[in-house]
Amino acid sequence: MPKHIIFNANQIEWIESNLDSMTLSDMAKELDVCVDTFKRKLVKLGLKDFDGAKFVPPRDFNAAYWRRPCMRCKGTDRRPKNQFICSRCKQTDYEYL
Ligand SMILES: [Zn+2]
Numbered sequence: 001m002p003k004h005i006i007f008n009a010n011q012i013e014w015i016e017s018n019l020d021s022m023t024l025s026d027m028a029k030e031l032d033v034c035v036d037t038f039k040r041k042l043v044k045l046g047l048k049d050f051d052g053a054k055f056v057p058p059r060d061f062n063a064a065y066w067r068r069p070c071m072r073c074k075g076t077d078r079r080p081k082n083q084f085i086c087s088r089c090k091q092t093d094y095e096y097l
Pocket residue numbers: 070071072073074075085086087088089090
């Protein structure tokens with residue numbers, strides 16, 4: 001499992017200002033992360049693009065949605081996965097609260 005790395009604002013600023021002057025492996029060493037993790041992080045932060053699909057973050061829009069019938073009205077409007085009730089029914093819920 002790759003370690004989950006979160007850079008703080010200072011680190012991100014440091015990365016941005018050194019991105020052109022330092023090598024990625026030197027920067028990764030400085031930040032104490034492995035260079036592959038660092039590259040993925042850069043892509044995620046939108047600081048750098050790499051050729052090669054390996055570092056392209058998944059952009060499968062449809063993967064995050066489903067058309068499972070709503071538990072209330074059986075409607076099949078597209079909604080985020082794990083949301084079992086459609087937005088309309090949810091809205092109704094709020095109105096009764
Ligand atoms: Zn519904």
